[in-house]
Amino acid sequence: MENKLIFAFSKDETDGDSSLNTLLGGKGANLAEMSKMGIPVPPGFTITTEVCNYFTENKKLPDDLDNEIKESIKKLESFSGKSFGNTGTPLLLSVRSGGRVSMPGMMDSILNIGLNDGTYLN
Numbered sequence: 001m002e003n004k005l006i007f008a009f010s011k012d013e014t015d016g017d018s019s020l021n022t023l024l025g026g027k028g029a030n031l032a033e034m035s036k037m038g039i040p041v042p043p044g045f046t047i048t049t050e051v052c053n054y055f056t057e058n059k060k061l062p063d064d065l066d067n068e069i070k071e072s073i074k075k076l077e078s079f080s081g082k083s084f085g086n087t088g089t090p091l092l093l094s095v096r097s098g099g100r101v102s103m104p105g106m107m108d109s110i111l112n113i114g115l116n117d118g119t120y121l122n
Contacts, residue, residue, distance in 0.1 A: 005051055006068045009035040010043030010079055023048050025098035043079045045072040046098075087118040 007015040007024055009032045016024050016032035024032060028046030035041055047065070054062050073091070077083050082091035092114045097107030 003050060004048070005062060005065050006045050006047055006072050007032065008043070008045045008072060008075060009041070010075075011035060011038070011040070012043075012079070013075075016046070023050065025049055027096055027098040043076055044093075045076075084114050085116075085118075090114050 004015075007020070007028065009016070009028075014032050014035040016029060017036055018029045018033040020032070021029040023029075024046045028048075031041055031044065031046065035043075047069075051062060051065060073084050073093075076093075077091055080091055082089050084091045084093070092112050095110040095113060097109065
């Protein structure tokens with residue numbers, strides 16, 4: 001898979017916009033668009049719908065995805081001044097499922113990724 005797998009959005013750097021709805025899904029495209037407009041949304045990144053297509057066709061994730069996720073988390077750490085897994089002020093992530101078309105209530109959300117006994121008890 002040669003194409004870009006992850007698109008960042010923040011007040012300082014945004015890769016996509018609403019024209020990439022098919023690639024980023026509705027949530028991802030709208031977050032990118034709002035970031036470009038200067039609306040204060042927390043920085044993040046969107047994994048493209050092509051990753052899901054690749055997984056469906058190949059029964060595995062693209063080889064480069066793990067590295068791109070790690071690089072994207074490093075960018076978030078830089079933006080926030082927090083570190084993923086840090087026990088003092090951890091960077092916490094949320095994963096929100098999305099698709100090319102809206103399906104309210106049908107997709108999972110996972111909140112506070114990075115919260116563990118070490119981060120919670122401090």
